[in-house]
Amino acid sequence: MLWVLRMLGAAVLSVSTGAAACAAGSLEAPVKATYLYKLVPFVEWPAATFASPTQPVVLCLLGGDPFGAVLDQAVRGQKIGARAIVVHRLARAEKAAGCHVLYLPAPRAPAAAEALQSAHGAPVLTVTDQADGAGGIVNFVLRDNRVRFTINSRAAAENGLTISSKLLNLALDSRAGR
Amino acid sequence: MALLGKLQIRWSLIPAIAACGAMLLVLSGLAIGVYDEQTYRAQKVREATAQGEILAATVTAALAFDDRPAAQEYVEALRVNSQVVSAGIYNQDGALVADYARDRGGHADPTVALHPPAFVGRHLLVVTPVAEAGQRLGLVAVRIDTDPIARRLSRYVGLGLLLFMALLVVGVLAAAHAVLTRTNNDLADANRNLQDEMHERERAESALRQSQRMEAMGQLTGGVAHDFNNILMIASSGLDLMERTDKPERRKLLIDGMRQAVERGASLTRQLLAFSRRTSLRPEVIDLAAQLEGMRLLLDRSLGEDISVALDLPPGLWRVKVDPSEFELAVLNLAVNARDAMPGGGAITIGGENRPIGSDAALPGDHVALRITDTGSGMTPEILSRVFEPFFTTKAVGKGTGLGLSQVYGFSRASGGDVRIESEVGLGSTIFLLLPRTEEALPLATPELSPVTRPPGAQGDVLLVEDDEGVATLVSGMLTELGYNVTRVDCAAGALAALEANPAFDIVFSDLVMPGEMDGIALAREIGRLWPSLPVLLTTGFSPGVAAAAEEGLTLLTKPYGIGALAAALDGARPG
Numbered sequence: 192m193l194w195v196l197r198m199l200g201a202a203v204l205s206v207s208t209g210a211a212a213c214a215a216g217s218l219e220a221p222v223k224a225t226y227l228y229k230l231v232p233f234v235e236w237p238a239a240t241f242a243s244p245t246q247p248v249v250l251c252l253l254g255g256d257p258f259g260a261v262l263d264q265a266v267r268g269q270k271i272g273a274r275a276i277v278v279h280r281l282a283r284a285e286k287a288a289g290c291h292v293l294y295l296p297a298p299r300a301p302a303a304a305e306a307l308q309s310a311h312g313a314p315v316l317t318v319t320d321q322a323d324g325a326g327g328i329v330n331f332v333l334r335d336n337r338v339r340f341t342i343n344s345r346a347a348a349e350n351g352l353t354i355s356s357k358l359l360n361l362a363l364d365s366r367a368g369r
Numbered sequence: 370m371a372l373l374g375k376l377q378i379r380w381s382l383i384p385a386i387a388a389c390g391a392m393l394l395v396l397s398g399l400a401i402g403v404y405d406e407q408t409y410r411a412q413k414v415r416e417a418t419a420q421g422e423i424l425a426a427t428v429t430a431a432l433a434f435d436d437r438p439a440a441q442e443y444v445e446a447l448r449v450n451s452q453v454v455s456a457g458i459y460n461q462d463g464a465l466v467a468d469y470a471r472d473r474g475g476h477a478d479p480t481v482a483l484h485p486p487a488f489v490g491r492h493l494l495v496v497t498p499v500a501e502a503g504q505r506l507g508l509v510a511v512r513i514d515t516d517p518i519a520r521r522l523s524r525y526v527g528l529g530l531l532l533f534m535a536l537l538v539v540g541v542l543a544a545a546h547a548v549l550t551r552t553n554n555d556l557a558d559a560n561r562n563l564q565d566e567m568h569e570r571e572r573a574e575s576a577l578r579q580s581q582r583m584e585a586m587g588q589l590t591g592g593v594a595h596d597f598n599n600i601l602m603i604a605s606s607g608l609d610l611m612e613r614t615d616k617p618e619r620r621k622l623l624i625d626g627m628r629q630a631v632e633r634g635a636s637l638t639r640q641l642l643a644f645s646r647r648t649s650l651r652p653e654v655i656d657l658a659a660q661l662e663g664m665r666l667l668l669d670r671s672l673g674e675d676i677s678v679a680l681d682l683p684p685g686l687w688r689v690k691v692d693p694s695e696f697e698l699a700v701l702n703l704a705v706n707a708r709d710a711m712p713g714g715g716a717i718t719i720g721g722e723n724r725p726i727g728s729d730a731a732l733p734g735d736h737v738a739l740r741i742t743d744t745g746s747g748m749t750p751e752i753l754s755r756v757f758e759p760f761f762t763t764k765a766v767g768k769g770t771g772l773g774l775s776q777v778y779g780f781s782r783a784s785g786g787d788v789r790i791e792s793e794v795g796l797g798s799t800i801f802l803l804l805p806r807t808e809e810a811l812p813l814a815t816p817e818l819s820p821v822t823r824p825p826g827a828q829g830d831v832l833l834v835e836d837d838e839g840v841a842t843l844v845s846g847m848l849t850e851l852g853y854n855v856t857r858v859d860c861a862a863g864a865l866a867a868l869e870a871n872p873a874f875d876i877v878f879s880d881l882v883m884p885g886e887m888d889g890i891a892l893a894r895e896i897g898r899l900w901p902s903l904p905v906l907l908t909t910g911f912s913p914g915v916a917a918a919a920e921e922g923l924t925l926l927t928k929p930y931g932i933g934a935l936a937a938a939l940d941g942a943r944p945g
């Protein structure tokens with residue numbers, strides 16, 4: 192089981208590391224796909240969020256799917272502690288109630304904006320590609336042909352999420368000069 | 370001896386113990402060294418593992434999000450630890466993401482696999498997995514420096530020095546033990562040699578004593594032969610002359626001469642026996658002054674004209690109990706010796722004094738000291754130390770038997786006294802004869818027994834047992850002269866046969882030493898059993914027989930004896 196995991200991880204990572212050398216356009220989506228679930232270990236949800244230690248982490252996509260099968264492949268078999276990761280592709284914002292991670296590829300779209308609005312104060316890690324103030328808690332940014340991110344700590348705190356300092360250290364806005 | 374044996378066994382174990390001790394020391398030293406080294410390594414592993422784990426924990430996000438600059442920043446942070454030689458961060462594919470090397474231009478290992486901490490040369494390589502919430506993200510490898518071998522060894526210098534000193538002590542002890550063992554063996558050898566020498570000396574001394582005895586035998590033989598020849602000369606010439614004369618007065622003179630010669634012979638044998646201490650003394654209470662006064666004539670005659678004898682005896686000398694004839698002989702011997710020490714003539718003084726108890730440590734009670742002083746040549750210490758040895762003499766062969774002083778010594782010791790000599794060369798000698806005092810009274814003077822010729826057969830029948838034909842003839846003559854009817858047999862068996870045939874004898878007079886299975890004592894015992902009322906008188910010239918007869922309670926007449934003594938002995942043996 193472990194070796195399968197490792198093989199899968201290796202496959203995904205090879206894709207992700209390959210992104211550095213190749214043109215960002217083609218590889219941007221797969222890298223973001225892996226980053227989506229890789230964010231999960233560095234985030235702590237309020238204790239009441241999960242009913243049991245084995246309850247899966249629900250990763251929701253709203254307002255488009257730039258990944259396709261890549262995301263499903265990337266999360267398949269991945270475990271965060273004892274939790275598996277399941278991907279839900281949502282059509283409407285009101286469906287976002289059970290999501291732990293909510294990815295909004297186009298946050299300015301009305302549905303996404305509504306979802307962001309409704310997620311405010313709820314234990315949901317919102318992820319967008321919008322680095323300005325209109326974005327979510329984690330926002331992917333392209334910098335030097337690499338996918339980086341910013342983190343809105345205040346928004347995270349308002350949602351009751353604790354984000355690991357390790358992750359915060361990597362965030363662009365928390366690192367001077369980058 | 371057993372203890373000594375055990376001790377020697379334990380002693381011989383010491384080298385083995387020392388070797389074991391040395392080995393234990395070396396082993397414990399090695400063990401301590403190995404333990405220290407292990408502890409050092411374990412500590413290094415802990416340090417390196419901690420370093421690796423810190424790096425792995427900090428680098429998770431950087432690995433997860435492929436943030437190489439961040440990873441590089443983290444790995445560069447290890448610079449503060451000078452022990453870190455190199456460190457590398459590897460992603461899940463095993464590819465190097467960021468690395469740090471302490472040396473300029475150095476690199477971390479290009480690839481690593483997860484394995485337990487390992488020492489590679491001087492370095493310790495620790496590979497730590499990177500994981501966040503159970504998600505494997507990659508590996509971190511940290512290579513840290515261990516102390517150079519010289520520095521590590523220097524930590525053991527103290528221990529090694531201590532070990533060396535301990536080994537040195539063990540070595541020195543072992544060497545000392547070896548020396549001691551060798552000394553011990555040498556000592557044992559020396560002791561053995563000494564014992565051998567002692568045995569050798571004992572043998573030599575014994576041989577010397579033997580040769581001295583032989584020399585003395587030669588002297589004695591010479592002296593005795595000379596004296597006996599004189600006696601025999603007197604006897605044989607006297608007999609020859611008696612055959613040629615019929616004059617009674619002439620014959621009387623010759624008989625007197627011969628009797629004197631015989632008495633000299635008897636005295637000589639008595640002396641010999643006295644020196645062999647085989648005569649039993651017949652002590653009597655005597656008054657020394659009277660005894661010596663009685664000897665004055667004898668002394669004057671024996672010593673010659675150019676020797677003057679002075680008696681210096683205070684009145685009131687204590688009485689002593691000694692054998693009178695032995696006493697006279699002792700005095701005579703001392704006087705003769707004194708004379709011989711004064712070839713040109715001189716004076717002999719015989720003095721005496723009472724000495725109360727305590728005046729001489731060797732004597733337990735009151736005693737009388739008789740002092741015989743001469744003005745002669747004196748004696749050297751060498752001679753003084755030997756004068757009491759039997760047969761020791763300084764006189765020429767034929768002049769002395771070497772038994773004189775020995776008789777004095779034997780007599781004094783047998784009487785419970787002692788002898789002391791003081792002598793100085795050129796000034797003369799003084800000899801002290803110490804005799805114990807007696808409280809007993811002087812015996813009443815007994816009239817001298819004079820043999821009376823009695824008519825033949827008046828005294829009864831005597832059975833004479835005597836093997837020697839000559840003696841038997843003479844003794845038969847004396848018995849007949851005393852008025853006995855004599856029946857003579859030549860052995861004990863013959864005596865018993867004669868008694869069987871005719872038990873009506875009045876007395877049996879038997880020699881003690883006889884051929885045949887029975888001697889005189891056995892015969893007397895047998896007669897006592899068969900005819901208890903028949904008296905037996907034994908006679909012998911052989912001293913051990915005297916003691917044996919005395920033990921049996923038998924009456925004994927010592928040879929040689931005269932007719933008067935024979936008559937008295939026979940009368941004494943017969944009851945009533």
